Amino acid sequence: MLLSEILRMAFRSLGVNKLRSFLTMSGITIGVFSVIGVMTTVSAMRGSIETGLSFLGVNMFQIGKYPNGIQLSGENRRRVEQRRNITLEQAQRYRQLMEGWSDVVCLKVFNRDGPVQVTYANRKTEPGVNFGGTNEHFLAANQYSIEAGRNFTPEDVDLGRPFAIIGQDVLKRLFPSESPLGKMIKVGSRTYTVVGTFAAKGSNFGQSQDDIVMTPITRFLSDHGAARFSITIATQAPSQEVYNETVDRAITAMRMVRSLQAEDENDFELYSNDSLIAVFAQVADIVRAGALVISAIALLAASVGIMNIMLVSVTERTKEIGIRKSIGARSRSILMQFLIEAVVLSLSGGMVGILLGVVTGNALAVWLNAAVVFPWDWAAIGLLTCTIIGVTAGLYPALKAARLDPIESLRYE
Amino acid sequence: MIAPLPPVATARSYRPPGSLVIRIEGVTKLYRMGAETVHALRGVNVEIRRNEYLAIMGPSGSGKSTLMNMLGCLDTPTGGRYDFNGKNVAHMVDDELAEIRNREIGFVFQTFNLLPRSDALHNVELPLVYAGVGPAERRERALEALKNVGLGDRVHHKPNELSGGQRQRVAIARALVNRPSILLADEPTGNLDSRTGEEIMALFEQLYDQGNTIIVVTHEEDIARHARRIVRLRDGLIERDERPGA
Numbered sequence: 027m028l029l030s031e032i033l034r035m036a037f038r039s040l041g042v043n044k045l046r047s048f049l050t051m052s053g054i055t056i057g058v059f060s061v062i063g064v065m066t067t068v069s070a071m072r073g074s075i076e077t078g079l080s081f082l083g084v085n086m087f088q089i090g091k092y093p094n095g096i097q098l099s100g101e102n103r104r105r106v107e108q109r110r111n112i113t114l115e116q117a118q119r120y121r122q123l124m125e126g127w128s129d130v131v132c133l134k135v136f137n138r139d140g141p142v143q144v145t146y147a148n149r150k151t152e153p154g155v156n157f158g159g160t161n162e163h164f165l166a167a168n169q170y171s172i173e174a175g176r177n178f179t180p181e182d183v184d185l186g187r188p189f190a191i192i193g194q195d196v197l198k199r200l201f202p203s204e205s206p207l208g209k210m211i212k213v214g215s216r217t218y219t220v221v222g223t224f225a226a227k228g229s230n231f232g233q234s235q236d237d238i239v240m241t242p243i244t245r246f247l248s249d250h251g252a253a254r255f256s257i258t259i260a261t262q263a264p265s266q267e268v269y270n271e272t273v274d275r276a277i278t279a280m281r282m283v284r285s286l287q288a289e290d291e292n293d294f295e296l297y298s299n300d301s302l303i304a305v306f307a308q309v310a311d312i313v314r315a316g317a318l319v320i321s322a323i324a325l326l327a328a329s330v331g332i333m334n335i336m337l338v339s340v341t342e343r344t345k346e347i348g349i350r351k352s353i354g355a356r357s358r359s360i361l362m363q364f365l366i367e368a369v370v371l372s373l374s375g376g377m378v379g380i381l382l383g384v385v386t387g388n389a390l391a392v393w394l395n396a397a398v399v400f401p402w403d404w405a406a407i408g409l410l411t412c413t414i415i416g417v418t419a420g421l422y423p424a425l426k427a428a429r430l431d432p433i434e435s436l437r438y439e
Numbered sequence: 440m441i442a443p444l445p446p447v448a449t450a451r452s453y454r455p456p457g458s459l460v461i462r463i464e465g466v467t468k469l470y471r472m473g474a475e476t477v478h479a480l481r482g483v484n485v486e487i488r489r490n491e492y493l494a495i496m497g498p499s500g501s502g503k504s505t506l507m508n509m510l511g512c513l514d515t516p517t518g519g520r521y522d523f524n525g526k527n528v529a530h531m532v533d534d535e536l537a538e539i540r541n542r543e544i545g546f547v548f549q550t551f552n553l554l555p556r557s558d559a560l561h562n563v564e565l566p567l568v569y570a571g572v573g574p575a576e577r578r579e580r581a582l583e584a585l586k587n588v589g590l591g592d593r594v595h596h597k598p599n600e601l602s603g604g605q606r607q608r609v610a611i612a613r614a615l616v617n618r619p620s621i622l623l624a625d626e627p628t629g630n631l632d633s634r635t636g637e638e639i640m641a642l643f644e645q646l647y648d649q650g651n652t653i654i655v656v657t658h659e660e661d662i663a664r665h666a667r668r669i670v671r672l673r674d675g676l677i678e679r680d681e682r683p684g685a
């Protein structure tokens with residue numbers, strides 16, 4: 027008997043009990059949907075998250091009081107919060123220690139006192155400008171470049187000059203039709219002279235990177251109270267080959283600066299683009315594993331549902347089976363009929379699940395500015411799994427149907 | 440309206456018996472009901488040849504259906520021997536039995552046994568589906584079979600949209616569509632009023648004239664009268680085997 031005949035029979039009899047077929051399918055749909063949705067979201071977001079997390083320049087790593095990008099829980103958070111701040115003096119000591127090995131050491135600190143508004147003449151920005159202090163290596167460290175004017179000089183930083191470099195968003199707001207260079211902008215009660223503008227960088231995780239005002243770090247700290255801030259230090263290894271050695275040296279230097287004894291643990295964090303991406307990958311893996319577990323449970327429940335419905339169906343259709351056998355259906359044909367019915371149920375549930383999962387996952391991705399993807403591998407795995415589920419759940423009921431005695435089943439009412 | 444049928448032939452045709460189709464010897468059938476055993480057949484011997492038109496008669500409970508189901512390879516005897524077309528049925532595997540039911544035997548039931556959700560055409564096509572006949576030929580042959588039983592204009596009606604007589608015609612078309620060696624009908628008029636029953640028997644007459652071999656089970660003398668040979672059963676044994684027309 028041809029597969030197309032059996033398929034036609036399967037669709038015909040599933041169509042008879044549309045609501046029941048739909049409900050049975052929906053278990054599979056939910057199971058497949060959850061895994062495909064998560065996999066689609068994760069793969070769609072991976073690209074944008076990896077570029078988002080790669081904000082540091084080439085061969086750079088960063089040292090700070092807080093680990094970046096990781097949500098700390100209870101115990102760990104308390105331990106980290108009890109750490110001493112990294113002071114400007116410590117950071118400068120570190121820089122001296124690294125001198126001759128790595129010359130690109132960026133110190134930076136960002137405002138933590140709530141939304142910052144920048145004003146010029148009668149114009150002002152939206153509150154929420156990224157406002158911070160740094161040195162001449164900020165461009166290399168955070169992958170910015172100067173569009174107009176100039177970068178800070180070491181002298182600007184040493185002398186704590188009240189200068190500022192502004193991002194494109196701030197520029198458009200405050201200087202829509204004039205050059206900002208040499209103009210005095212105000213942040214709170216403090217006044218800074220604009221010496222340069224950053225070239226546009228676009229947004230990251232939905233947040234603009236051009237909504238930024240940077241000043242020399244010395245100036246920033248004296249204006250806003252040095253004691254309250256902990257400095258973040260970005261260090262660039264001279265080359266990929268000596269990256270690990272540079273990290274080792276940096277840790278040694280930092281331990282010296284922090285006056286740690288041999289038995290003390292590091293009281294600072296060191297991280298790089300790669301370690302941040304690794305953290306993301308780890309989180310993504312946990313999310314995936316969770317999705318797999320949830321969908322495995324849903325699929326298991328759904329396959330029990332399919333088996334149950336198929337058993338009910340075999341009982342209800344005992345007479346039909348008897349009729350089919352009486353006109354010459356072989357046991358194998360009956361077996362295939364019920365098996366294919368279970369597979370069709372499971373596979374169509376799976377296909378709907380894949381469709382919903384891909385649509386939902388991509389909708390989420392689009393909302394988060396990530397590229398649209400179709401997870402072929404997971405879709406294929408999903409379809410294969412559904413086929414296996416259909417066969418497994420349908421096998422026993424189908425065997426039961428195939429083994430029915432023709433005359434007994436004809437007598438069944 | 441069903442197509443008009445030719446009246447029951449007054450001068451009945453008679454075809455000389457052909458090759459042996461069915462041969463049963465000492466066939467018994469026991470049903471165990473708890474502690475009790477029912478002897479439905481107690482040792483039946485009969486030979487049926489091609490071109491016969493045979494009625495199996497007997498009171499209710501005499502074992503007619505049991506015998507018929509066995510002849511139709513739907514059921515197996517407890518004892519004795521059944522040869523179909525010269526082959527011992529006891530030695531056949533399931534698939535061979537299915538093949539015989541599909542190609543060699545057309546079975547007509549008292550209760551029609553049509554698939555309720557399929558139209559007449561699909562019901563008649565079904566044996567051809569299991570015979571592996573392609574869709575186009577299947578449709579053509581099913582339509583022809585339906586036309587032959589006078590239902591050419593009812594092919595897309597479902598069983599519940601047809602009268603009892605029409606349902607039985609669909610069942611007969613289904614039984615004949617694969618050109619079986621023999622047509623078995625177990626009380627084909629049992630669920631029909633007497634007028635409709637006569638129409639069905641007229642159809643059987645016509646089918647016999649067309650060259651079919653027919654076995655009809657009935658407990659009504661009026662129905663049995665149509666056959667060329669009557670086998671009378673009583674309490675699981677053949678009481679008489681007569682050929683009134685011969």
Ligand SMILES: Nc1ncnc2c1ncn2[C@@H]1O[C@H](COP(=O)(O)OP(=O)(O)O)[C@@H](O)[C@H]1O
Binds near residue numbers: 471472498506
């Ligand atoms: N499946 C069965 N289980 C038990 N007893 C049965 C079964 N089928 C038939 N019988 C018994 O076998 C005898 C013959 O039945 P059956 O062949 O149906 O008779 P008929 O068709 O002549 O009325 C009856 O006594 C009936 O009760």
Ligand SMILES: [Mg+2]
Binds near residue numbers: 503504505626
């Ligand atoms: Mg009976």
